Amino acid sequence: MSEVQEYTFVDFKSALNVRWCPGCGDHAILNTVQKAMAELQLKPEEVVVVSGIGCSSRFTYYMSTFGFHTIHGRGSAIASGVKVARPDLKVWHITGDGDALAIGGNHFIHTVRRNVDLNIILFNNQIYGLTKGQYSPTSKHGFVSKSSPFGTVEQPFRPGELTLGARGHFFARTIDRELKLCVDVFKAADRFEGTSVVEVLQNCVIFNDKTHQAITDKEFKDDRTILLEHGKPMIFGKNRDKGLMLEGLTLKVVQLGVNGVEEKDLLVHDAECTDSTMHLKLATMEYPEFPVALGVIRSVKGAVYNRDVEAQIQEVQQNSPVKSFRDLATRGNVWEVK
Amino acid sequence: MKDQNVMGKSSKVIEVDKIAVRFSGDSGDGMQLTGTLFSQTSAVYGNDISTFPDFPADIRAPQGTIGGVSGFQVHFGQGVSTPGDLTDVLVAMNPAALKANVRFMKPGGTIILDVDSFDTKGLEKAGYKTDDPIAEDQLDGYNLIKAPITTLTKESVKELDLDNKSVLRSKNMFALGLVYWLFNRPIAHTQAYIKTKFGKNPAIMQANLLVLQAGFDYGNNIQAMTPSYHVSPSENRKGIYRNLNGNIAAAWGLLLASEKSGLPLFLGSYPITPATEILQELAARKDLGVKVFQAEDEIAGVCTAIGASYSGALGVTSTSGPGLALKTEAIGLAVMAELPLVVVNVQRGGPSTGLPTKTEQSDLLQALFGRNGESPVVVMAASTPVNCFDYAFYAAKIALEHMIPVILLTDGFLANGTQQWRVPDEGDFPAIEVPRTRQKPGEFQPYLRNEDKLNRDWVVPGMKGYEHRIGGLEKDAVSGNISHDGPNHHLMVSLRQQKLERVAHFVPALEVVGDASADLLVVGWGGTFGHLFAAVEALNKEGRKVALAHFNYINPLPLNTAELLGRYKKIVVCELNMGQFAGFLRMKHPQFSYEQFNKVEGQPFTVQELKEQFVKLMEA
Numbered sequence: 003m004s005e006v007q008e009y010t011f012v013d014f015k016s017a018l019n020v021r022w023c024p025g026c027g028d029h030a031i032l033n034t035v036q037k038a039m040a041e042l043q044l045k046p047e048e049v050v051v052v053s054g055i056g057c058s059s060r061f062t063y064y065m066s067t068f069g070f071h072t073i074h075g076r077g078s079a080i081a082s083g084v085k086v087a088r089p090d091l092k093v094w095h096i097t098g099d100g101d102a103l104a105i106g107g108n109h110f111i112h113t114v115r116r117n118v119d120l121n122i123i124l125f126n127n128q129i130y131g132l133t134k135g136q137y138s139p140t141s142k143h144g145f146v147s148k149s150s151p152f153g154t155v156e157q158p159f160r161p162g163e164l165t166l167g168a169r170g171h172f173f174a175r176t177i178d179r180e181l182k183l184c185v186d187v188f189k190a191a192d193r194f195e196g197t198s199v200v201e202v203l204q205n206c207v208i209f210n211d212k213t214h215q216a217i218t219d220k221e222f223k224d225d226r227t228i229l230l231e232h233g234k235p236m237i238f239g240k241n242r243d244k245g246l247m248l249e250g251l252t253l254k255v256v257q258l259g260v261n262g263v264e265e266k267d268l269l270v271h272d273a274e275c276t277d278s279t280m281h282l283k284l285a286t287m288e289y290p291e292f293p294v295a296l297g298v299i300r301s302v303k304g305a306v307y308n309r310d311v312e313a314q315i316q317e318v319q320q321n322s323p324v325k326s327f328r329d330l331a332t333r334g335n336v337w338e339v340k
Numbered sequence: 341m342k343d344q345n346v347m348g349k350s351s352k353v354i355e356v357d358k359i360a361v362r363f364s365g366d367s368g369d370g371m372q373l374t375g376t377l378f379s380q381t382s383a384v385y386g387n388d389i390s391t392f393p394d395f396p397a398d399i400r401a402p403q404g405t406i407g408g409v410s411g412f413q414v415h416f417g418q419g420v421s422t423p424g425d426l427t428d429v430l431v432a433m434n435p436a437a438l439k440a441n442v443r444f445m446k447p448g449g450t451i452i453l454d455v456d457s458f459d460t461k462g463l464e465k466a467g468y469k470t471d472d473p474i475a476e477d478q479l480d481g482y483n484l485i486k487a488p489i490t491t492l493t494k495e496s497v498k499e500l501d502l503d504n505k506s507v508l509r510s511k512n513m514f515a516l517g518l519v520y521w522l523f524n525r526p527i528a529h530t531q532a533y534i535k536t537k538f539g540k541n542p543a544i545m546q547a548n549l550l551v552l553q554a555g556f557d558y559g560n561n562i563q564a565m566t567p568s569y570h571v572s573p574s575e576n577r578k579g580i581y582r583n584l585n586g587n588i589a590a591a592w593g594l595l596l597a598s599e600k601s602g603l604p605l606f607l608g609s610y611p612i613t614p615a616t617e618i619l620q621e622l623a624a625r626k627d628l629g630v631k632v633f634q635a636e637d638e639i640a641g642v643c644t645a646i647g648a649s650y651s652g653a654l655g656v657t658s659t660s661g662p663g664l665a666l667k668t669e670a671i672g673l674a675v676m677a678e679l680p681l682v683v684v685n686v687q688r689g690g691p692s693t694g695l696p697t698k699t700e701q702s703d704l705l706q707a708l709f710g711r712n713g714e715s716p717v718v719v720m721a722a723s724t725p726v727n728c729f730d731y732a733f734y735a736a737k738i739a740l741e742h743m744i745p746v747i748l749l750t751d752g753f754l755a756n757g758t759q760q761w762r763v764p765d766e767g768d769f770p771a772i773e774v775p776r777t778r779q780k781p782g783e784f785q786p787y788l789r790n791e792d793k794l795n796r797d798w799v800v801p802g803m804k805g806y807e808h809r810i811g812g813l814e815k816d817a818v819s820g821n822i823s824h825d826g827p828n829h830h831l832m833v834s835l836r837q838q839k840l841e842r843v844a845h846f847v848p849a850l851e852v853v854g855d856a857s858a859d860l861l862v863v864g865w866g867g868t869f870g871h872l873f874a875a876v877e878a879l880n881k882e883g884r885k886v887a888l889a890h891f892n893y894i895n896p897l898p899l900n901t902a903e904l905l906g907r908y909k910k911i912v913v914c915e916l917n918m919g920q921f922a923g924f925l926r927m928k929h930p931q932f933s934y935e936q937f938n939k940v941e942g943q944p945f946t947v948q949e950l951k952e953q954f955v956k957l958m959e960a
């Protein structure tokens with residue numbers, strides 16, 4: 003690149019040693035977030051990273067920006083407070099599947115509903131890493147873990163479905179080891195004004211190794227995932243020979259060239275469509291019936307909480323005679339003792 | 341009793357220095373408004389006032405039943421410090437109101453009844469067994485004004501083309517007019533109110549004005565039978581005055597703190613009785629740039645406030661007991677991160693949902709100790725409705741200057757009670773100076789402490805060269821990095837406690853009111869001040885040697901606490917709980933012995949019961 007770059011990814015690294023287990027997917031996410039910030043030329047002093055509690059939430063300490071490592075599940079509320087109080091800041095919220103969707107589920111859905119301008123990076127390893135291996139709200143039904151020795155008897159949340167159910171405006175999915183995709187998606191999340199939820203399929207080598215392997219492994223990834231790009235047809239497969247079509251109200255995987263199916267018959271991704279029906283279908287596709295959707299699935303402009311707060315204050319202030327505390331206190335039902 | 345010329349007519353007038361009136365009726369009868377208007381007129385006239393609304397817990401209890409009775413007591417005159425134990429005048433708009441409130445009557449007082457509502461059905465609903473409530477409740481010794489309020493209300497607006505419902509809605513103005521007559525009060529202030537309030541609806545405005553006048557005239561016409569009262573104004577300091585309740589006062593104290601510190605005010609809150617009004621008042625203060633975040637729950641309420649505080653605002657959360665319980669963990673985070681935070685807790689009857697609309701002081705130990713770990717926070721308490729303003733201001737000042745969470749305790753009694761309040765002058769409150777850093781960029785150490793307060797510097801995002809990470813994990817006392825070292829943890833726990841204790845050097849010394857050589861020291865804290873003060877004052881007048889030490893600063897206690905307690909032979913700690921402050925004093929100053937007087941009936945103390953108790957203790 004020819005233009006002068008003020009910051010490189012190194013400028014976003016703190017002096018602390020990164021203490022995640024070797025081979026943990028978190029390392030790659032950290033590096034790609036730093037790379038994305040450098041490519042976006044964010045100023046470290048204007049970035050605030052707010053995290054909850056979990057292995058993933060240690061992230062904050064490894065950044066050279068402002069950072070607040072908070073309490074379990076409440077990070078999105080604290081991040082909302084930061085952003086609403088200081089809309090000039092870039093606020094990133096780092097969270098885990100337990101942090102965001104179990105203890106913090108209430109704050110997560112309400113943050114998404116309000117569409118506060120935050121980048122929420124949700125590390126989904128389908129396990130509680132920090133507490134050493136209990137099942138999480140995203141663990142598959144029947145999942146055997148330390149706290150479910152006979153398999154779970156509960157159904158998992160699908161973060162994309164939950165985000166859209168909470169009227170989310172931005173949802174993207176990526177995989178820890180897909181470095182370029184991570185950088186692209188993080189940049190898109192930052193550029194989007196509103197709550198951007200990015201689900202990162204993250205591998206916990208210690209307590210849930212290979213949980214995403216069926217779709218993330220180099221060997222099958224191209225056949226088992228689909229990268230969605232706005233305005234482009236939904237094609238996937240190692241040989242770019244498969245695609246998605248709509249049959250009635252359901253999605254269907256088709257083979258290009260078979261039964262006369264051509265590229266022009268395939269669905270074209272529209273991430274900006276206000277109606278979330280298609281986004282929901284795409285976000286909930288699961289292997290083996292479907293390829294798992296990656297990339298920006300939904301990115302729809304809407305009213306942004308923090309922006310509207312500022313606008314309302316401005317409007318009221320323009321029309322109000324009350325400019326100071328004394329103005330307020332000496333108005334209305336008052337009398338004077340002389 | 342002396343004769344005096346009132347409004348051109350001769351009548352009997354009783355001179356008194358203070359008097360209490362209780363307006364009561366069905367919750368739809370507008371008694372809260374009636375009481376508020378009356379107290380405003382009294383305050384404008386120059387009386388001290390203290391008010392106490394007594395609402396039913398159910399929003400819509402069946403009409404005409406005891407459960408649906410809504411009351412509003414106004415105490416006014418000179419040197420008023422409580423809403424009054426008992427009332428001199430009772431307005432009862434229906435039989436249920438009479439039945440529910442006779443127990444608050446002073447013997448021989450005046451009762452104004454709407455006789456129209458005392459029909460068989462009304463009496464039955466109120467639970468009267470006979471059709472003679474006067475005999476049944478033994479009210480013969482009282483001065484009864486049996487006014488046909490409903491009939492006369494209808495009569496006075498018959499020229500207007502109004503539906504029956506709107507007519508009946510203005511009944512309260514008749515009662516108000518009548519009470520104005522009884523107290524020689526001009527109706528002009530209320531007339532002005534009606535004109536602005538109903539300006540858009542001329543028929544309703546007209547009706548209210550006519551009915552108000554009709555009530556006043558009715559009093560004038562029946563004066564031969566009834567004495568009226570003269571209550572002189574107090575000598576008040578020059579200035580602009582208004583009436584304020586404890587919740588609005590607390591909200592406004594925070595507004596002044598925001599102005600004095602130059603920091604924007606951010607409130608994160610979730611509605612809960614009796615604290616909701618703080619949220620509502622501040623939500624209306626966009627004109628002063630306040631940001632209010634109505635959160636999904638109390639946890640998010642405090643968390644957004646912490647986020648705002650982290651990023652440089654005055655972060656505040658408001659709640660009541662059950663909500664404070666939910667905020668516990670997050671307050672601990674603010675303790676650990678050493679961030680300023682103000683938590684206003686308006687106490688109500690507990691535990692659990694308890695008595696949501698009633699007052700109590702039972703969150704003291706929760707405020708002091710209700711967190712995991714060694715987690716000291718400043719705890720302070722307002723003691724009158726209007727000094728909720730002062731203590732909210734000082735809570736913010738301490739939080740911001742000492743970088744520490746402060747829990748301000750008020751209660752349902754203070755929150756809903758009103759008093760007249762003098763708008764402070766510019767110099768009445770000090771500046772607030774937050775600890776901005778003098779460290780150099782690139783070398784910033786977030787947990788380096790300042791010598792005087794042991795606080796850390798407040799650096800907010802956006803300051804280049806000061807980027808740093810903080811959080812709930814223990815940190816190294818020097819570098820601020822995460823530390824799991826045992827001795828370092830011990831040091832940090834001690835430092836946070838010492839930082840709290842330093843606050844005592846910045847708060848006023850405890851003062852004693854009443855007899856300096858008293859045999860009995862009454863100790864109280866928070867919202868019981870008015871009643872304790874009135875009881876001690878009355879006993880002093882009777883020549884009894886009793887004094888009062890009332891605490892507004894609880895953690896840390898004022899520096900002179902032990903010295904002061906040590907001067908008295910006998911100490912009694914009075915609280916609306918089972919002895920929480922007494923227990924705290926025993927823990928902090930075990931060298932003294934403490935008697936207790938406790939009550940948890942959802943109601944304030946009465947001056948009478950306090951006096952009896954104190955006399956008993958002095959004679960024991």
Ligand SMILES: Cc1ncc(C[n+]2csc(CCOP(=O)(O)OP(=O)(O)O)c2C)c(N)n1
Binds near residue numbers: 100
């Ligand atoms: C109030 C509270 N409850 C429980 C815990 C214990 N705890 C810490 S992290 C965690 C789960 C973390 O799982 P996740 O959010 O998926 O993060 P990961 O470690 O997998 O990155 C739990 C249960 C805590 N710190 N605080």
Ligand code: SF4
Binds near residue numbers: 021022023027206
């Ligand atoms: S336990 Fe799992 S999630 Fe946590 S650091 Fe190790 S590999 Fe990563």
Ligand SMILES: [Mg+2]
Binds near residue numbers: 100127129130131138
């Ligand atoms: Mg996890």
